[in-house]
Amino acid sequence: MLKIEGLNSHYGRSHIIQGIDLSAAPGEVIGIFGRNGVGKTTLLKTIAGWVKPSSGTIRLGDVSLAGLEPDRITRSGVGLVPEDRRIFPGLTVEENLTLGLMQVRGRSASAGRAVISEIYDRFPRLRERRHQLGTTLSGGEQQMLAMARVLVGEPQLVLVDEPSEGLAPMIVAEVFAIVRELKERGAMVLLVEQNVHEALAVTDRFVVIERGRIVLTGEAEDAKDRERLMEALAV
Numbered sequence: 001m002l003k004i005e006g007l008n009s010h011y012g013r014s015h016i017i018q019g020i021d022l023s024a025a026p027g028e029v030i031g032i033f034g035r036n037g038v039g040k041t042t043l044l045k046t047i048a049g050w051v052k053p054s055s056g057t058i059r060l061g062d063v064s065l066a067g068l069e070p071d072r073i074t075r076s077g078v079g080l081v082p083e084d085r086r087i088f089p090g091l092t093v094e095e096n097l098t099l100g101l102m103q104v105r106g107r108s109a110s111a112g113r114a115v116i117s118e119i120y121d122r123f124p125r126l127r128e129r130r131h132q133l134g135t136t137l138s139g140g141e142q143q144m145l146a147m148a149r150v151l152v153g154e155p156q157l158v159l160v161d162e163p164s165e166g167l168a169p170m171i172v173a174e175v176f177a178i179v180r181e182l183k184e185r186g187a188m189v190l191l192v193e194q195n196v197h198e199a200l201a202v203t204d205r206f207v208v209i210e211r212g213r214i215v216l217t218g219e220a221e222d223a224k225d226r227e228r229l230m231e232a233l234a235v
């Protein structure tokens with residue numbers, strides 16, 4: 001269970017996240033929508049510890065995450081797939097995955113190899129290219145690698161930031177298939193996505209953010225809620 005209460009964060013003097021309350025249950029996918037610059041990325045970064053919250057609480061199960069260092073938050077079961085993918089330059093696909101694994105506590109080398117082998121079964125393209133530098137992959141393959149690098153840690157909470165940006169429709173479908181699989185495995189997913197229609201197909205609930213606050217919440221399957229969502233997002 002994820003429970004965020006009264007979360008605030010700043011960049012310098014700019015108050016970006018302004019009192020957000022949000023919760024998620026295992027197996028739940030929450031769509032986070034809103035126009036550019038409203039704070040969606042900052043919300044994910046604040047949960048992951050890349051931006052320090054100025055106040056508020058973030059609880060994942062029994063663990064209080066607010067204020068912890070990012071590596072500690074990763075080890076507590078949170079994986080962030082950042083918008084810019086952050087493939088480690090100079091490292092092969094396999095080294096990127098190994099590093100992802102090393103960021104998570106308590107895996108022996110052999111268990112680690114088994115996890116990476118499972119990831120390769122899921123992403124055969126990454127197996128084919130495992131000795132290639134990660135940065136030489138196509139955009140779609142880099143997105144898969146960015147997701148796979150987080151999945152090796154078997155996170156309870158996966159934060160995915162605009163995964164479909166700049167990708168061909170077939171790859172976008174693949175990205176959303178992964179989100180669905182995470183859900184089926186009981187993970188919680190917070191999905192920031194501009195591609196609202198596609199995202200709704202994998203989303204249980206959604207929130208709309210404006211100027212750092214949640215201004216609308218709804219159920220993805222509720223026609224009225226979807227109508228309100230489209231109104232809120234209309235420019």
Ligand SMILES: Nc1ncnc2c1ncn2[C@@H]1O[C@H](COP(=O)(O)OP(=O)(O)OP(=O)(O)O)[C@@H](O)[C@H]1O
Binds near residue numbers: 016040
């Ligand atoms: N490192 C930073 N330093 C200062 N201000 C920042 C920084 N990163 C983002 N901002 C500002 O914080 C606000 C929220 O940005 P954020 O990236 O969280 O929005 P977003 O909703 O994810 O938008 P987008 O869809 O464009 O990514 C914006 O006004 C942005 O200019």
